[in-house]
Amino acid sequence: MYKELDEFITECQYMVDYWYDVGCIIAVEKLAQFNATDWEELQSNIGTKTLEWRVKLAYCLDHSCNAHELETLLLLIHTDDRELFESCIDTLRSFTTPESKAMILNHPSILQRIQDILPQAGVATQKVLEDFFKQLYV
Structure with a gap:
């Protein structure tokens, strides 16, 4: 099934x-x-x-919020590309179980990067980042 997904995303x-x-x-x-x-x-x-491929994947990884999806997002999020990073954060807002939150909190570099981006982010991105923090600490 991986090959089918890979080909599909590549073709799109x-x-x-x-x-x-x-x-x-x-x-x-x-x-x-x-x-x-x-x-x-x-x-x-x-x-x-490609970067575009990874952004599209990140957009899709919250359909069941399972551990495999979370692990994949945590691999994707370690990027220098801001669009991919923000896409991952947007998707991570769906992972609200205590186990998911604990896995995310085990990556303090993610939280620091959000703090670094927040002051210069646009209004929509700020809302996504702030909502991520809100969901994480609820």
Whole structure:
């Protein structure tokens, strides 16, 4: 199933409107069929994917808020690219279980980066980042 998802995201790289209207729903359906091997393959290959591919994946990783999705987001979030980082934070707001919060809190560099970005972020991004903190500490 990983190869199907990989090919699908790759093929959708030039169809931005399609992705956010329909493509992400199809990708979520593919992710729902992943087994442990698919997750391992995804996580081991994630560093070879284009930035656009990784942003699209981050957008889709909250359909079931499972540990595999969280682990994948925590791999994606360690990036110098601000768009990918902010996409990961936006998605991480859905991970509200105590276990998820504990895993996120085990990455203090994420929290520091948010603090660094907040003062210069636009209004919409500020709201996402602030909501992330709110969800994390509730």
